[in-house]
Amino acid sequence: MPGMRTLVRDLRGRLDETVVVYGWVTTLRLQRVMQFVIVRDPTGMVQVVNRRGGEDAGLERTLDELTVESAVVVSGRVVDNPIVKLGGLEIVAESVEVLARSDVPLPVDANTNLEQRLDWRFLDVRRSAQGLVFDVQTTVERAMRAVADAEGFTEMHTPKLMGTASESGAEVFRVDYFGRRAFLAQSPQFFKQMAIAAGIERVFEIGPVFRAEPSFTSRHATEFTGVDVEMAWISGVEDVMAFEERLLVRVLEEVKARHGAAVAEHVGVDVTVPAVPFPRITMAEAIAWLRSDGWNPEGDRVDLDPEGERRLSALVAERHGHEFVFVTRFPIGVRPFYHLRPDDDPTVTESFDLLWRGIEITTGAQREHRYEVVVRQADEKGMDTAPLTDYLNCFRFGTPPHGGFGLGLNRLLMVLLGLSSIREATFLFRGPGRLTP
Numbered sequence: 001m002p003g004m005r006t007l008v009r010d011l012r013g014r015l016d017e018t019v020v021v022y023g024w025v026t027t028l029r030l031q032r033v034m035q036f037v038i039v040r041d042p043t044g045m046v047q048v049v050n051r052r053g054g055e056d057a058g059l060e061r062t063l064d065e066l067t068v069e070s071a072v073v074v075s076g077r078v079v080d081n082p083i084v085k086l087g088g089l090e091i092v093a094e095s096v097e098v099l100a101r102s103d104v105p106l107p108v109d110a111n112t113n114l115e116q117r118l119d120w121r122f123l124d125v126r127r128s129a130q131g132l133v134f135d136v137q138t139t140v141e142r143a144m145r146a147v148a149d150a151e152g153f154t155e156m157h158t159p160k161l162m163g164t165a166s167e168s169g170a171e172v173f174r175v176d177y178f179g180r181r182a183f184l185a186q187s188p189q190f191f192k193q194m195a196i197a198a199g200i201e202r203v204f205e206i207g208p209v210f211r212a213e214p215s216f217t218s219r220h221a222t223e224f225t226g227v228d229v230e231m232a233w234i235s236g237v238e239d240v241m242a243f244e245e246r247l248l249v250r251v252l253e254e255v256k257a258r259h260g261a262a263v264a265e266h267v268g269v270d271v272t273v274p275a276v277p278f279p280r281i282t283m284a285e286a287i288a289w290l291r292s293d294g295w296n297p298e299g300d301r302v303d304l305d306p307e308g309e310r311r312l313s314a315l316v317a318e319r320h321g322h323e324f325v326f327v328t329r330f331p332i333g334v335r336p337f338y339h340l341r342p343d344d345d346p347t348v349t350e351s352f353d354l355l356w357r358g359i360e361i362t363t364g365a366q367r368e369h370r371y372e373v374v375v376r377q378a379d380e381k382g383m384d385t386a387p388l389t390d391y392l393n394c395f396r397f398g399t400p401p402h403g404g405f406g407l408g409l410n411r412l413l414m415v416l417l418g419l420s421s422i423r424e425a426t427f428l429f430r431g432p433g434r435l436t437p
C-alpha cells in the first residue's frame with residue numbers, strides 16, 4: 001500500500017496532498033473526540049490526527065492500540081493548521097499501518113541514569129539528541145579525509161592484532177591467538193612509522209584503538225576511534241602542529257556550516273572556528289604558570305594531571321582568549337623512547353599535547369629516525385629491544401625525519417558537543433565495567 005516516502009521536513013511543500021510518512025510513534029493523545037499521534041522521522045516530528053466515528057473504524061482501532069516507539073507508516077492529507085506547534089501543519093490520517101509494534105513500558109525515559117541508558121543504547125540514541133553525535137562524527141571524519149586528501153596523504157589500515165606489545169606493554173589487551181599470545185594494538189604508532197619507512201610519505205588512518213586502562217573517568221574508554229597521522233620529511237614538530245591546526249579549522253568550519261543550528265538547539269553549544277595559530281606553551285612554562293596560579297600537586301610533578309590540564313586551559317583562555325593550546329617539549333621521563341630530543345635541550349622531547357577546553361585530545365611528536373639514537377634511547381629506558389626488532393629495523397635503511405600525532409575522535413566529539421562523558425560520544429561504549437551491548 002505505501003507509496004513514496006515524504007520526509008517530515010518536506011511536508012510544508014506538500015500541503016493539501018496525500019503523503020506517506022515513515023517513522024516512530026513519539027506521543028499518543030487519544031481523546032474522546034480526536035486521536036492525535038506524534039510521529040517522528042530523522043528530519044522532524046509531525047502531528048497525525050483522526051476524528052473518531054469516521055467511516056474507517058479499523059483506523060480508529062489501530063490508533064487506539066498503538067504504543068509509543070512502534071514503527072509505523074502513515075498516509076494522509078497534509079493540512080495547514082497554524083495552531084499546531086509542530087510546523088503549523090498536520091496530517092489527517094487516511095491509513096496507519098503498524099510495521100513493528102513496540103513493547104510497553106519502555107525501559108528508558110528522559111530521567112533514566114546514564115548507565116541504564118547505555119544498557120538500552122539503541123533506544124537512548126533513537127529518542128534523544130544523541131543521534132546528532134553521529135551526524136557530527138560523520139562530518140568530522142569527512143572533513144578530516146578531505147584535508148588529508150588535499151595535502152597528499154594516503155589512508156592506511158594497519159593491523160589491530162599484533163605479535164608483540166607496541167609502545168610499552170602496559171595497558172595492552174592480551175588475546176589467545178591459536179594457542180599463542182597476541183595483543184590488541186593500543187596505537188597504530190609503529191605501523192604508521194613502518195609506512196613512512198615504506199616510502200608512503202604522508203600516512204592517515206582512522207581506526208579502533210584498544211587500551212587496557214582500568215580507568216572509570218568520563219574521558220577514558222578501553223576501545224575508541226583514533227585518528228592517526230604521520231608525515232615524512234618534516235623540518236620540525238612545528239610542521240605537524242601546523243597540519244593539525246589546518247585539520248581542526250576545516251573540521252570546525254564544516255561542523256558549523258552543516259550542524260551549527262542543530263548543535264545550538266539540541267546541546268546548547270555554539271560551534272566556533274578557532275583562530276590560527278593556536279597558542280603554544282612549553283611544559284616548563286606551563287608548570288611555572290600553574291604553580292604561580294596556586295596549582296600545587298603533590299611531589300615534583302613534571303606532567304599535567306587532569307586538574308592541571310583544566311587550569312592551564314583556563315589560564316590560556318584568560319590570557320590568550322583561545323580554547324586550544326599546544327603544550328610542547330615534554331620531559332623525556334614522561335614520553336616514550338621514540339620521541340626525538342632537540343639539540344638544544346636533551347632533557348625534553350619534540351613532542352606536544354593539544355588541549356581543548358581543558359582536555360587532552362591529541363598527543364604528537366617528531367620521532368627519532370636515526371637507528372643508533374633510537375636504540376640508545378630504548379636502552380636508556382630499560383626496554384627489552386628484542387620484541388622491538390621489526391620496529392627498529394625500520395630505521396636501518398634510510399627513513400627520513402618524520403612526525404605525527406594521534407587524536408581521540410570520541411574525545412574530540414565530547415568536547416565539541418559539550419557532552420559530560422565520552423560514553424555519550426561513542427555509539428557503544430567500552431570500559432572496564434562494560435562489554436555489552
Ligand code: 4AD
Nearest residue numbers: 187189220221224361362363364404405406408411
Ligand atoms: O596520547 P595517546 O596515548 O598517544 C598515542 O597513542 C601516540 N602513539 C600518538 C602519537 O602519534 N604520538 O593517544 C592519542 C589520543 C589522546 O590524546 C586521546 O585523545 C585519545 O587518543 N585517548 C583516549 N581516548 C579515549 N579513551 C582512552 N583511554 C584514551 N587514551 C587516549
Ligand code: MG
Nearest residue numbers: 353360362363
Ligand atoms: Mg597522550
